[in-house]
Amino acid sequence: MHKLARRIPWVIKYRPKRIAEVINQEEAKRTLVSWIKSWPNVSKKAALLWGPPGSGKTSLVEAIANEFGYELVEMNASDFRRAADIERIAMVAAGRSSLFGRKGKIILLDEVDGMQGRADLGGIEAIVKLVEMTKHPIVMTANDPWDPKLRPLRDVAILIEFKRLSELDVVKVLRRICTEENIVCEEDALRFIAQRSEGDLRSAINDLEALAEGAGKATLSVAKVLLRPRDREHNPFETLRAIFSSKYAWQAKLAASQSQLDYEQLIEWLNENIPNYITDPEELWKAYEALSRASVYQGRIIKSGSWDLLAYVMDLATAGVALAQKQPKYKWARLKFPEKIKRLAETKEMRELREEVAELIARHIHTSRRVVKSDVLPYVKLIFEYNPQYAAKLAIGLNMTDRMIKYLARNRYNEVMSYVKKFSEAIRREAEAKVREAQQVVEAKPTPTAEEKKRRESRRKTKETGASLLSYMKK
Amino acid sequence: MEESTLVGLVMSEAFAEILWAEKYRPKSLKEIVNQEEVVRRLMKFVEEKNMPHLLFAGPPGTGKTTAALALAHDLYGEDWRRYVLELNASDERGIDVIRTKVKEFARSRVPGHVPFKIVLLDEADNMTADAQQALRRLMEMYVETTRFILIANYPSKIIEPIQSRCAVFRFTPLRKEDVIARLKWIADCEKVNYDEEAFDVIYELSEGDMRKAINILQAAAALGKVTVSTVYKVVGLAHPKEIREMIQLALNGKFLEARDKLRKLMIEYGLSGIDVIKQIHREVFSPELKLPEDLRVLIADYAGEIQFRLVEGADDEIQLNAFLARLALLGKRFTGA
Numbered sequence: 001m002h003k004l005a006r007r008i009p010w011v012i013k014y015r016p017k018r019i020a021e022v023i024n025q026e027e028a029k030r031t032l033v034s035w036i037k038s039w040p041n042v043s044k045k046a047a048l049l050w051g052p053p054g055s056g057k058t059s060l061v062e063a064i065a066n067e068f069g070y071e072l073v074e075m076n077a078s079d080f081r082r083a084a085d086i087e088r089i090a091m092v093a094a095g096r097s098s099l100f101g102r103k104g105k106i107i108l109l110d111e112v113d114g115m116q117g118r119a120d121l122g123g124i125e126a127i128v129k130l131v132e133m134t135k136h137p138i139v140m141t142a143n144d145p146w147d148p149k150l151r152p153l154r155d156v157a158i159l160i161e162f163k164r165l166s167e168l169d170v171v172k173v174l175r176r177i178c179t180e181e182n183i184v185c186e187e188d189a190l191r192f193i194a195q196r197s198e199g200d201l202r203s204a205i206n207d208l209e210a211l212a213e214g215a216g217k218a219t220l221s222v223a224k225v226l227l228r229p230r231d232r233e234h235n236p237f238e239t240l241r242a243i244f245s246s247k248y249a250w251q252a253k254l255a256a257s258q259s260q261l262d263y264e265q266l267i268e269w270l271n272e273n274i275p276n277y278i279t280d281p282e283e284l285w286k287a288y289e290a291l292s293r294a295s296v297y298q299g300r301i302i303k304s305g306s307w308d309l310l311a312y313v314m315d316l317a318t319a320g321v322a323l324a325q326k327q328p329k330y331k332w333a334r335l336k337f338p339e340k341i342k343r344l345a346e347t348k349e350m351r352e353l354r355e356e357v358a359e360l361i362a363r364h365i366h367t368s369r370r371v372v373k374s375d376v377l378p379y380v381k382l383i384f385e386y387n388p389q390y391a392a393k394l395a396i397g398l399n400m401t402d403r404m405i406k407y408l409a410r411n412r413y414n415e416v417m418s419y420v421k422k423f424s425e426a427i428r429r430e431a432e433a434k435v436r437e438a439q440q441v442v443e444a445k446p447t448p449t450a451e452e453k454k455r456r457e458s459r460r461k462t463k464e465t466g467a468s469l470l471s472y473m474k475k
Numbered sequence: 476m477e478e479s480t481l482v483g484l485v486m487s488e489a490f491a492e493i494l495w496a497e498k499y500r501p502k503s504l505k506e507i508v509n510q511e512e513v514v515r516r517l518m519k520f521v522e523e524k525n526m527p528h529l530l531f532a533g534p535p536g537t538g539k540t541t542a543a544l545a546l547a548h549d550l551y552g553e554d555w556r557r558y559v560l561e562l563n564a565s566d567e568r569g570i571d572v573i574r575t576k577v578k579e580f581a582r583s584r585v586p587g588h589v590p591f592k593i594v595l596l597d598e599a600d601n602m603t604a605d606a607q608q609a610l611r612r613l614m615e616m617y618v619e620t621t622r623f624i625l626i627a628n629y630p631s632k633i634i635e636p637i638q639s640r641c642a643v644f645r646f647t648p649l650r651k652e653d654v655i656a657r658l659k660w661i662a663d664c665e666k667v668n669y670d671e672e673a674f675d676v677i678y679e680l681s682e683g684d685m686r687k688a689i690n691i692l693q694a695a696a697a698l699g700k701v702t703v704s705t706v707y708k709v710v711g712l713a714h715p716k717e718i719r720e721m722i723q724l725a726l727n728g729k730f731l732e733a734r735d736k737l738r739k740l741m742i743e744y745g746l747s748g749i750d751v752i753k754q755i756h757r758e759v760f761s762p763e764l765k766l767p768e769d770l771r772v773l774i775a776d777y778a779g780e781i782q783f784r785l786v787e788g789a790d791d792e793i794q795l796n797a798f799l800a801r802l803a804l805l806g807k808r809f810t811g812a
Contacts, residue, residue, distance in 0.1 A: 271793050275730055275800075281807050284730065285800040292784060292797035299788025303603050340738065340792060347742050354745050359566075365497045365686070366540050368563040368598055374750040375535075375687055376494070378713035379694040387697040393492035423490035430490075 010209040011202050014177055016063045022056050023169050023201070028160050029060060032139075035158060036064060036106065039137045044158045046131045046138040048112070050145040051162025054200030057141040061108050071105045073136075093134040105136040113142040113150060124152050131156045144260065164199035167191065173201060174208050178218065185218040192223050198238065234259050236269050237335050243270070244277045245330035249319035256318045263310065267294060267317055272338040274321065283325045290320025353407045357400070364398055384408040384416060392419030396427070496689045499661050504545045509653050510538055513644045517542060521549045524589050528614055528623045530599075530638065532630035533646025536684030542646075543595050543624045550589050558585075558592045565598045570606040574613060581617040591622050600627035607634045614640060648683045657685065658692055662701065667692075669701035676706045715744055718754045719764060725799040726766075726806035733799045741791065748791030752782045752798070770809050777801050 016022045019029055028049070035042055049057040065072040073092045093107055109127065131138055138157075145154060171187075171194045178185040189211070197204035212218040234242065234255070242255035256266055274287045294316035301309045322328050344351075354377075358369035361376055384391040388409070395405050395416065402417070409416045501507045504521065507514050520526035531539040547555040560580040567573050577594055585592060602610065611634070614623050625641065627633055655674045662669050673695070681688035694709045695701045717736050725733035740746050746754075756778050758764055759771050766774075781798045785791065 267790070267793070271790075271796060274796075275734070281728060281730075281800070281804045285797070285804045288793070288797035288800040292781075292789065292794050295789040295793045296784045296787055298790065299784075303788050305603075305605055343738060343742050351742070351745065358745075361494070362563070362566065365494055366544065366561065366597075367686075368565045370565050370598075370747065371535070373745045374747065375684075376496075376690055377745075378715075379690045379709070380494075382694050382709060382712050383697040390492065390697045393490060394494070397491040397493040427490045 009206075010177060010181075010213075011205045014173075014180075014205065016056075016059050018067050019060070019063045022060045022063055023173055024165055025056055025060065025162055028162050031158075031160050032060060033064060036068075036070075036137050040135075042158075044156060045134055046140060046153075046157040047160055048145055048153060048157035049139060049141045049160050049162060050143065052164045052199055053143055054197070054202035054204070055162040055165055056201065057162050058108070058110055061106065061139050061141075065106050072108055073105055074108045074110065076110050090130060090133075093130055093136060093138070095135070107134065107136055107138045109138065109140045111142065112140045112153060113144050113147055124149065128152050128156055165201055166199065167194045170194035170197055170199065170201055170204045174204060177205065177208060178212070181212070183212045183216055183218060185212065186220050188220040189218045189223045192220055193218075198234075236261055236265070236337075239266065240269060240273055240277070240335055241330065241333075243318050243322050244325075244333075245328055246319070246322040247328050249315075249323065252318035252322040253314060256314055263313060263317070264298075267291065267298070267313075268338045268340065270317060270321055272340070273333075273335045276335055277331075277333045278325060280325075286324035287321045290316045290324055294320065350407070353403060357404045357407060360398060360400065360404065381408055385410065385412055388412050388415035389419050391416045392423055395420055396423055494690070495661055495665070495693045496686045499657075499664070499689065500541050501545055502548055504542070504549050507538060507542060507545060508657075509649050510542065510646055513542060513646065516642075516644070517546050518549075521546065524550065526591075526622055526642075528618075528625070528641045530625045530627065530630065530633065530641035530643045531646060532627050532633075532643060534648055534683065535628060536681070536686040536688070537646040537649055538685065539626045539646050540595075540597060542644075543593075543626065546624075547593055547595075550593075551586055558589070560592070560594045561597070562594065563597045564606075565601045570602070570609045573606075574609065577613050577617065577621070581621050585620055591620055594621055594623045595626070596623060597626045598628075599625040600629045600632035604634055607637055611637050611640070649685055651678055651683075654678050654681075654683065654685060654688055658688060661689065661692060662696070665696065667696045667701055668699075670703060673701045673703050673706050676703050680706070680710050714754055714757075715740055715746075717744075718751070719758050719761075721799070722755060722758055722764065722802065725802035726810075728803050728807055730799060730803045733803070734796060737792070737795055737799065741795075748785045748794055749782060751791075751795060752778055752785065755798070756782075767809055770805060773805060774802065 019033065022029065028051075032047060032049070035047055039045075049060070051057060062072060064070070073089065075089050089107065092105065107130075112124075112127065127138075127140070140153065140157060142150065144150075145159060171190050174190045174193060175185070177183075178190070190208075193204050193207045193211070197207065207223075208218065211223055215222075236259070239255055239259035239261055242258075243252050246252035246255060256263075259266060261269060270291055274291065275284060278284050278287050294313045297309045297313045297316070301307060301313070354373070355369060358372040358377060361380065362369045362372045365372070365376070367376075380394070383394065384405075385408075391405075391409060391412075394400075400408075405416055405420070406413045504514050504518050529543075531543060533539055544555075544559075547559045551558045560576065562573055562576060564573075567576075573596075580592065580594065583592070596610075599607075599610075614637070623641075625633065625637070630638065630643065630645075655678055658674050658677060659669075661667075677688050677691050677695075681691060691706060691709055692701065694713065695705045698705050698709060717740050721733050721736035721740070724730075724736060737751070740751055741748070756775060759766070759774050759778065777798060781794050784794050
């Protein structure tokens, strides 16, 4: 019995049995408990628990089931590809009473963000259907609930956030386990494990077990040798810190490979944050030079379509940036969300308007919006800001909208507009007069001479101008 | 011009105006004074009412688009627009859009007296090699009813199979006296007051680009008499002062502030990375920027490198940030700050 007990992994052996044993996450506990207790009188029939790995999502559900006497029907969402499994869960969900006569059931769908690719798309649909018909609370877990493909699930579930555990939280649990297991542990070793776990209690317990089981003790020196870097998805801030503090090329590359950021996002984040972490002018330039080269390879990929070059993009963006520093080290620095993305969102309307004006002028002078923006718009703007009267003529001649005039004239908008109104009025009067005159000519001379024909042709042209100007006025 | 039409023109011009670059664009091949060799060969096509696919290559503002439009005008007459599809590679969203438009256009009817229509594709050198391959197939597919005129600044960026299917026309930079004569002619038509020397300055500042020269002339005329000083004023105002401020900030080691200025330029003014680096290049040799002379050369060298990377397709902001970081470093070395 003793031997058998020792074979149970510690992560299972020390799973919380009671809600109180789940470390931290008080708010999540309150929300989830009250939601389960009120079920089915709730706004949404499913709950989506989200947060970093090892923060206690699954543990809390198990503790609740245990403490309140629910039967837990568990399923890993990647099983949703198998029709038989779906049926099994669907039958449980539809069934009214529990086999064991307990209070009720909780259906736990673990790691719904683990479903991947097109093959699993059906899985999401199946879950949504399940939520519609279920007679029992459905609880799902995910690390990243903002994945676009999970959107249908977000719509049908209440979202409950689990915070990343602090180093202190993790140390507390590890110390308790050491006591229970009669292990002599160095405080430094526990802290080292906790730090490395980055709030992932599950991985920390696994580390402790690997280190101490059998040895009966946990020391820092052994921990440092034994515990190798772990593969896990890092958030953008973690990724950047890891890259900036890499002393070896492989460390920097590893940091990128373990990131939630794809390579394009990573480059955007580095572009924003290089100067926040690196301040020495020489190092700063070297870092940007490396990123610049990475971006050149990126451009070549797009132009040539040869994705083999991606490896070089990554080399330069990670190792290139890290080793631009003479002594890369871990330090505190305020890292930021890429400003460019934010600014682009804020200035969207203005940029759209500029594109409209550029498009109008580009068609007028037979060129691209790009050329207009760099070579023509600056001069047109100048005219609008310095000569409202002339600007009004251009606005009429190019058939600009009020919005466009406002964009070009800025604070002289009212002046330009008053001229536009005045000129438009004059043009209308003139055009009307011409139309009348042209009609009189037609009526008066049924058989024109050659010379008269010519003259009339020219009048026809002015009449057309008048008509098109009239149509402009009506707008 | 006949007197009656002239009257009509003047009447409407009292209240409406267009850009002179368009107003004074030669309508017919006969009106084009430059590029004599090219024009002579194009006139032959009009005479024979037949032509191969064409590739017009040369620097900006040397008359490529004008020649193409004039050729269409001379082929089809006044309603030439019905038989010409104008596309711009840098504005269309990819080869698929181009393919759809060409397909639709190729279906419409052919004018009676000319057995083909024209697809005018500007800035073709901005297309990726893949897109150009697709374009080549289009050119072959519809050759019965359409001819392509491709326009490019850099013919070397047009793939070999397309070049070999086109008659290539090289447009040379316009002669200074021709540009100035044209400017003067426009100024006279518009009854603009001017000093003769102003035209020299416009020519220098527009780097032989006729369209740019005419834009400067029109803006200067809108500000008053066209003199050397109004021309400088116009060009100075048209180029955001933030460029110089940005350079200065970077040289003083204030990288983050310089980067803010850069973002402003790119987002608010809508400048592309290439626009910015070109303007930087101009600024670097301006006497108003106080710099050791050897530093100007070092900066220009790196600016050239950055421009090359941008042409290669690298990200605008990253390249320019690298440039600013370099300026910060050079500034520190030279001032010993």
